[in-house]
Amino acid sequence: MSADDKFEDDLVFAISRTGDAFEADRTPLLAGGLQRGRRRWRRRSAAAIAGGATALAIIATGGVYLAGAGGPRGDGGRAVTVAAADASGAASSGAASPDATVSAAAAGTSAVTGRQMIDLLKALLPPGSVRVAAGQDSGGTGNRPPAAPSASVIFDDGHGSAAIEIGVRRLAPGDESLLDQVTCPDPKFRPTGAVCSSTQRADGSTLMVLQGYEYPDRRVDTLAWSATLAGKDGRLVQLQEWNAAQEKDSPVTRPTPPLTPEQLGALVTDKSWDRVVEALPTPKPQPRNTGKEYSAEEILAITAGLLPAGLTESETGGQPGYANFVLNDGKGKSMVELNVQDWSRELKEHQQGTAKNGDVVEQVFAKATTLPDGTKVVLAKGADKAAVWTVNSLRPDGMRVVIGAYTSGGPQQPSVRSAPVLTEAQLEAIATSPLWVVKK
Numbered sequence: 321m322s323a324d325d326k327f328e329d330d331l332v333f334a335i336s337r338t339g340d341a342f343e344a345d346r347t348p349l350l351a352g353g354l355q356r357g358r359r360r361w362r363r364r365s366a367a368a369i370a371g372g373a374t375a376l377a378i379i380a381t382g383g384v385y386l387a388g389a390g391g392p393r394g395d396g397g398r399a400v401t402v403a404a405a406d407a408s409g410a411a412s413s414g415a416a417s418p419d420a421t422v423s424a425a426a427a428g429t430s431a432v433t434g435r436q437m438i439d440l441l442k443a444l445l446p447p448g449s450v451r452v453a454a455g456q457d458s459g460g461t462g463n464r465p466p467a468a469p470s471a472s473v474i475f476d477d478g479h480g481s482a483a484i485e486i487g488v489r490r491l492a493p494g495d496e497s498l499l500d501q502v503t504c505p506d507p508k509f510r511p512t513g514a515v516c517s518s519t520q521r522a523d524g525s526t527l528m529v530l531q532g533y534e535y536p537d538r539r540v541d542t543l544a545w546s547a548t549l550a551g552k553d554g555r556l557v558q559l560q561e562w563n564a565a566q567e568k569d570s571p572v573t574r575p576t577p578p579l580t581p582e583q584l585g586a587l588v589t590d591k592s593w594d595r596v597v598e599a600l601p602t603p604k605p606q607p608r609n610t611g612k613e614y615s616a617e618e619i620l621a622i623t624a625g626l627l628p629a630g631l632t633e634s635e636t637g638g639q640p641g642y643a644n645f646v647l648n649d650g651k652g653k654s655m656v657e658l659n660v661q662d663w664s665r666e667l668k669e670h671q672q673g674t675a676k677n678g679d680v681v682e683q684v685f686a687k688a689t690t691l692p693d694g695t696k697v698v699l700a701k702g703a704d705k706a707a708v709w710t711v712n713s714l715r716p717d718g719m720r721v722v723i724g725a726y727t728s729g730g731p732q733q734p735s736v737r738s739a740p741v742l743t744e745a746q747l748e749a750i751a752t753s754p755l756w757v758v759k760k
Contacts, residue, residue, distance in 0.1 A: 431599035432488075437471035440596070441486050444587050448477035448578070469596055474565050480574030481565040488593055490600040491554045498550040501558070502528040506637045508644065508655055508730035511538055517581075525551040527589060529581045534562065536732055537705060542568075545577045547584035555597040557588040612759040614660040619643035623658060626750045631741065635729070646729050652736035653729030658750075662758050664718025685714055695752050699744060706735045709744060713751040719758045721751045 434455025442450055455471040470487035491498055504516035511533060518528040527549050534542035542564050549557040561577040561584070564570040579587065614622075616638025623643070624633055633645035635655075644657035663681070668674075670681035688696035694716040701709050706728035714720045725740035725747060742750070 432469040432596050434469070434471065437469050437486070437488075437596070438473065440592050441471045441473060441484070444590055444592060445473075445475055445484070446477060446578070446583070448475055450475055451481070469600075475578055477578050479578070480563070482561055482563055482574060482578045483566055483570075484559070484561045484577075484579070486557070486559045486588070488596045488600070489556045489558075490597055490602060491556055492603045492605040493552060493554045494605065495554065495603075498554065498556060499526065501556060502526040502548050502550045504528060504530070506644070508635060508637070508646070509732060510730075511536060511732040521589070523552070525549055525555075525589075527585055529585055531581065534564075534568065541572050542570075543577055545579070545581070545584060547581075547588045549588040551597075553597065554602060555593070557593050557597075559584055559588050612662055613640040614759075615640055616643040619658055619660055620645060622753070622755050623656075623750060626753055626755070628742075628746060647725075647741040649741050651741075652727075654737065654741035655726045655728065655730050656740075656742065657724050659720075659722040660756060661720045661722075662718060663714060663720040664758055667714065667716075667718040681714065684712060688712075688714075691752065697748060697752065699748070705732055706730070707740070709740050709742075709747060711744070711747040711751045713748070715752070715756070717758050719756050721753075721756050723747050723751045 437455040438453045442453070450473045452474045453471065454473075456469060468487045468489040470485065472483065472485040474481050475484050476482070502518050504518045505514075510516070514530070514532040516528065516530045516532075518526060520526050527547065529545075529547045531543070531545045534540070534544045542562060544560060544562055544567075546558065546560045548559075549555065551557075560567075561579055563574045563577045564572050616636075619638065620633060620636055620643050623645075627633070627647070631647050631649060633647070635646040637644050641661060642657070642659050644655060647654050647656060666675070666681050669676075670679050673679075675681075685696040685698060688698045690696055696714045698712040699709070700712070701707065706726045708724050708726045708731065710722065710724040712720075712722045725742045727735040727737045727740055729736070740747075
């Protein structure tokens with residue numbers, strides 16, 4: 321196993337402490353390969369489309385994902401594939417699935433069928449042909465909640481085939497995660513060329529349009545553009561398009577995706593989706609319990625007091641449990657990020673041998689150095705575009721602090737220095753400071 325692979329595996333284990341909240345995807349974590357444990361559609365978070373969030377940011381983030389036509393259907397949604405007619409009215413190749421004409425009544429609790437989603441999407445597209453189409457119903461079964469109805473097509477306006485997907489979900493009005501989905505990614509996490517705008521509309525909804533890339537490192541020229549609408553009624557309408565016939569592992573067919581940013585925005589804000597939203601139940605609010613979490617402001621304030629003399633935080637950002645900032649000692653920018661987490665439960669399970677889903681303390685800290693006060697420390701060095709040095713620490717009371725420093729002003733930016741601003745010793749001093757205590 322290479323050093324980079326080991327670093328990635330350690331980060332997988334680090335992330336796994338969140339239990340049911342997340343599940344790790346073994347794609348490169350530095351590129352943003354983490355998925356929400358709940359059912360999702362094939363849309364990544366805004367940060368991933370723009371160019372990926374860093375591993376530490378991902379530990380704290382997660383975002384909201386929708387079940388989709390290409391994704392798992394354990395929520396009870398029914399996927400249908402149909403032969404779509406092209407612009408001339410001729411049927412495209414492929415036989416219609418027996419499920420293609422399923423009605424809402426026949427689907428039991430299904431309120432919106434996959435076929436209806438496909439038809440709605442096709443009606444809003446500009447002139448062109450739709451060669452393949454798939455959709456997912458909104459029905460749930462038993463105690464499972466309704467899935468997010470969705471549709472995906474391969475569209476060709478005469479300039480090359482392009483994959484287009486849309487999904488609709490309803491969250492509780494005022495749910496904090498709604499705004500998370502329409503907040504543009506931190507510029508530090510965007511590769512060169514990614515463009516994002518987020519605008520509040522007259523009806524109180526917020527529209528985000530993002531022109532980014534399928535792969536954060538831009539190893540191929542596949543573009544991923546998206547539009548997301550978050551409404552006051554809890555609606556979340558999300559559309560993605562690519563300049564290729566498939567999201568991944570498909571050659572680029574055209575210079576840009578077929579829909580312009582203006583067309584993307586018009587499509588997700590169209591009134592056609594009102595009946596889809598209205599057919600979905602309104603979830604009950606799920607208040608976010610952050611009482612024992614450190615806020616980004618608290619993390620930044622504590623860290624500022626631990627920095628070496630002459631260094632000052634700039635370009636700050638974060639969310640509960642996570643913060644990032646940039647340092648510059650005159651020799652180039654160096655981004656720093658921290659996760660601050662309560663691992664007292666995980667540590668207790670480790671000590672008692674009662675961990676049910678894997679002993680994450682053993683997995684992450686098996687080769688740790690133990691300090692005189694009992695704090696476990698692991699140093700890792702990895703690289704995406706920029707090198708990153710990470711110190712992972714766990715105090716005897718269960719306080720876990722992870723700090724990473726880069727050789728650039730952001731993980732998707734090229735290195736501008738041979739080593740981060742903070743040395744290994746300085747990173748360890750910040751991570752193991754007694755100022756970090758478990759909140760009672």
